[in-house]
Amino acid sequence: MNLPLFIGLRYTRAKRKNHFISFISLISMAGIAIGVMTVIVVISVMNGFDKELKERMLGSVAHATISSYGNEYIEGWENAISVAKNTQGVLNVAPYVSSEAMLQGNRTTGALIQGIDPNYEKNVTQIAEKMKYGSMDDLKAGEYNIIIGVDLAAKLGVGPNEKITVYIPQFKTTAVGVLPRMKRFTVVGIFEMGAYEYDSKLALIHLTDAQKLEKTRGGIEGIRIKTNDLMQAPKIAYQLSDELGGFFKVRDWTQENSNFYQATQQERIVMFIILSMIVAVAAFNILSTMVMLVTEKNSDIAILRTLGMSGAQVMNVFMISGVVIGAIGTIIGTILGLIVSFNVSSIISWLEDYFKTDFMSSEVYYISDITADIHQADVIAIVAVAFGLSVLATIYPAWRASRIQPAEALRYE
Numbered sequence: 001m002n003l004p005l006f007i008g009l010r011y012t013r014a015k016r017k018n019h020f021i022s023f024i025s026l027i028s029m030a031g032i033a034i035g036v037m038t039v040i041v042v043i044s045v046m047n048g049f050d051k052e053l054k055e056r057m058l059g060s061v062a063h064a065t066i067s068s069y070g071n072e073y074i075e076g077w078e079n080a081i082s083v084a085k086n087t088q089g090v091l092n093v094a095p096y097v098s099s100e101a102m103l104q105g106n107r108t109t110g111a112l113i114q115g116i117d118p119n120y121e122k123n124v125t126q127i128a129e130k131m132k133y134g135s136m137d138d139l140k141a142g143e144y145n146i147i148i149g150v151d152l153a154a155k156l157g158v159g160p161n162e163k164i165t166v167y168i169p170q171f172k173t174t175a176v177g178v179l180p181r182m183k184r185f186t187v188v189g190i191f192e193m194g195a196y197e198y199d200s201k202l203a204l205i206h207l208t209d210a211q212k213l214e215k216t217r218g219g220i221e222g223i224r225i226k227t228n229d230l231m232q233a234p235k236i237a238y239q240l241s242d243e244l245g246g247f248f249k250v251r252d253w254t255q256e257n258s259n260f261y262q263a264t265q266q267e268r269i270v271m272f273i274i275l276s277m278i279v280a281v282a283a284f285n286i287l288s289t290m291v292m293l294v295t296e297k298n299s300d301i302a303i304l305r306t307l308g309m310s311g312a313q314v315m316n317v318f319m320i321s322g323v324v325i326g327a328i329g330t331i332i333g334t335i336l337g338l339i340v341s342f343n344v345s346s347i348i349s350w351l352e353d354y355f356k357t358d359f360m361s362s363e364v365y366y367i368s369d370i371t372a373d374i375h376q377a378d379v380i381a382i383v384a385v386a387f388g389l390s391v392l393a394t395i396y397p398a399w400r401a402s403r404i405q406p407a408e409a410l411r412y413e
Contacts, residue, residue: 003309004316009324024289029329031282036333036386037340039275040379044341046271047373050264054230062094062124062224063233064252066244073097073219074248081223083243089227089236094120095220097210102167102180103148103203106157111148111203113166115210124226127191127204133160134189141208147189151200162187166203168213183213272378276385282329283389290322290397294404302406311402318398319391326390334383341372 066084068074077095084093097115102108118136122128128136132150139145146164148156158164163184170181185205193199211218225240227233230253237252244250294301301314340347348370352358359370 004313005320007304007317009320024285024292025325028282028285028289028325029332031285032279032326032329032386032390033333033336035275035279035282036330036382037337038278039272039382039386040334040337040374041340041344041372042275043268043272043378043382044337044372044374045344045370046268047375047378048344048371050268051373052369052371053264062253063227063230064225064237064240064250065222065256066225066240067222067249067251068247069249073216073221074223075217075219077220077223080244080248084223084225084240087236087240087243089229089232090225090240091228092120092123092226094124094224094226095207095222096121096224097207097214097216097221099168099210099214101169101203103152103156104165104167105162107155109152109155111152111201113168113203113205113210115205115207115214117207121204121224124224127193130191130193132190132192136189136204138188139204139206141206143206144183144185144209145188145206146185147191147204148187149199149202150190150192151196152203153187153190155200158187160187160190166205166213170214181213183209272381279386280389283326283386283393286322286325286390287393287397289325290318290394291400293321294318294397294401297401298404301401301404305404305406314404315398315402318401319394322394322398323391326387326393330383330386330390333386334379337382338374338379341374344370344372 066074066080074080081093081095084090095117099113101111101113103111116139118128118139122136127147131147134147136147139147146166148158148164153159156164163186165182165184167180167182189204191199205213207220210216211220225233225237227236233252234254237250241248241250304314304317305311348359
C-alpha cells in the first residue's frame, strides 16, 4: 500500500494514546453527514412544493400560447393549429378568445371570460378533471352556458343552473343611449383548480358564443399549446416561433408567469447557499481536527522526515486523513438524505399521528401535503460542495505539517 495512504488511514482510526482526537473526527463526520442530509431533504422538499405549485398554477393555463401582434384576432387560425400540431414536442393545441368582463348574479364582481372549444380544451388544461359540478361538454354552441370557478360562484352567490349576466367592455348605441354589450348565461358547471387566482376569477364559455359576443368575425385571440415536457416549453416555443414566421407571437409559461418562475428559482439558489453554511461549519470542524492531529503528531512527522519522507508526502498523509473524514461524512449524509426524502410523506404522517397535530393544515396553508422531488443534479451539486469544502479544510493543516522541521520538533523529546 502507498505509504502516505497507509499512515493517513491509520490516523483516522482510534489510538490508544489519545482518543479525544478520534472523537472529534467522529463529530466532524457527523457534522458533514447531518449538513449534507439537511440540504438534500430541504432542497428536495422545496422542489416538491415548486412542482405542486406549478401543477396547480399551470393546470388552467397553457405551456405556451400563440397570438398575433397588435392584439388583433387571428383569422384563418386553422393553419396555425396545423403547424403547431406538427411541431416536435407539442402534444395538443386549443384555440381561445378571452376578455375581461363584469359578472352579475346575486352579487357583482369582475372576471376573466374565456371562450373555448371543449373538444380541444380538455386535452390542453386540467379544468375538465377538476369539475366539482357538471362537465366541460355541457358548453354547447348557441346555448350560452357558462362554467365558473368555485370561489367565483361564491362571490356571485350563484349555483348550478342559475342565471348570470355577463357585461363586456364593448359598447353599442341604442335608442336609450350607449350601453355595454351584455348577455345572459346559465351556470352549467363549477370547477376547483386549487389556485385561488383561477377559482375566483376565471369563467369559461363556448368559443362560438364568445366570438358572437365579442364580434370577432370568426377569429380567435390565440392558441394554447401543451408540450410533452413542461421544462422544455421555452425551447419548443422558440422553435415554433421560427416555423410560424413573423406574423405570430409565441410565449411560453416562463414568460407569462415570469415573476413566479424567477422567484422560485431565486428561492432555491438562496436556500442552497444558506444551507451550505451548515456544511461549511462542519468543514471547519475538520480543519480544527486536523490542526489538533498535526500538533499531536509533531514528533511522528519529524521521525518520518528523518527517515526520508518528503514534505509533499507528509502533506499527503494529512490530506488523506481529512479527505477520508469528509468523504465518509458526505456518503453517510447523502444516503440518509435520500432515504428521508423518499419517505418524507410517511415520516410527516407518523409525526402528526404521534404528536396528535396537523403540521400543514389545509385550512391555513395553500399546500397541505409535504412531498419531495429529488433532482439528480441537485444531489450531485450538494455532494460536490460538501466534498470540496472538506478538501479545502484539510489543505492548511496538511501544509503546516509539511513545513515542520525535524530538529525543532525533536528538540525537547
